Amino acid sequence: MTHCIAIHSYKGGTGKTTIAANTAALLVKMGKKVAILDLDVYAPSLHNYFKINPKKWINDFLDNNADVYESIIDMTDILFKDDQKQNNFTGRLYTGFSNPSRDAIFKFEMGNGTDYWKKQFRKLVFLREQIITKLDTDYIIIDTSPGIRHWSINALSIADKLILTMKMDDLDIEGTKKLLFEIYTTFVRFGAISYILLNRISGYCIPATIPDSNIEENQDHKKVLEELHAVTGANSLSPLPCYCDIQFSPREFLTVINNPNHPFSLKLRSIISEMTNNS
Structure with a gap:
């Protein structure tokens, strides 16, 4: 069975693309065949x-100007050369x-119009x-548009697992609560599993030599997750700390491949285990 995971947020800047790309790469390293799709159609960034x-985009598939082989690119040979040296490596990474x-x-x-959006939704289902x-x-990992927009809802509709990323600020917390109440309850009612993923919580960088103790001392994020669970019933994944070297890097690119022992890589691997064990 193919699992379709949508990574969403109330507003931009929560690290959706970084989380989506690294999650896909980790799953490939585990031997899985993974497609990652950029459906943040109003501000695409995955390319x-x-x-x-690319010569062809997801847009071309949706407009009937390309088939799936033209609009989805296999990047395994480029990104996983070392892994492919293993005789039993079966992972593949496809990108759209x-x-x-x-x-x-x-x-x-x-x-515009109900007919238009129904047509686009059917095309998206066909792509999946x-x-x-x-x-x-x-x-299939989907990087969605933030907020409540037609393409965000369509992307969430084709997924069976929904990860709602957020940061520790009041606007994001209240907006996330709104999404959980007004949107996610419907998807959960029809069988989807939803998670909250707090990203960039404080505690790791000061000092970086003792990350675990600092994160444990900061209980604010736990209170927020407990409150969200109490009022919405939403479950949460282990939070991701703010790793300063990643946060302030001019270009983070697949840390899980380039630095597999980085705390971010290890934490994300743990989060994937949490999610897949709850399939």
């Missing part, structure tokens, strides 16, 4: 993250990018089914 300018051009974004913005059947994937 910049991977430093690639949204077109960042002004015209492509305007086209999504101008879409093509990825599953043609590429034989174990996981």
Whole structure:
């Protein structure tokens, strides 16, 4: 069975793309076949993250101008050369990018009416089914648009696991609560599993030599998660600390591959175990 995981947030800047890309890469290193899709159609960034300018975009598939083999790119040979030296390595990484051009974004913005959105949703479902059947994937990871917009809702609708990322600020906490009440309850009612993932909590960087004690001393994030669970019933994954070297790096790129023993890589591996063990 293919699991489809959507990574969402109330507002931008919560680390969705970094989490999505590194989660996909970790699953590949575990031997899984994974597709990662950039469905943040209003502000696509995954192509910049991977430093690639594809000939075909997800948009082309949705417009019937490309098939799944043209719009989804296999990047395994580029990114996992060392892993492929192992005879039993079975992981694959497939990537699908949204077109960042002004015209492509305007086209999504101008879409209107119930019939239009039903049509787009059906195309998105078809894309998911093509990825599953043609590429034989174990996981599909979706980087969504933040907030409550048509494409955000469509992306969440095709997923069976929803990860709602947030930071420790009042606006984000209240907005997350709103999403849980108004949107996520419907998806959960129809069988989806939802999680809250707190990102960039304090405690790691000061001092970096004793991360665990500092994180444990800071109980604010635990109180927030307990309150959200109490009022919405939402479950949470282990929070991700703010790793200063990643946060302030000019370019974070697949830390789980380039630095597999980094605390971020180890923590994300633990989070994936939490999530997959609750399948």
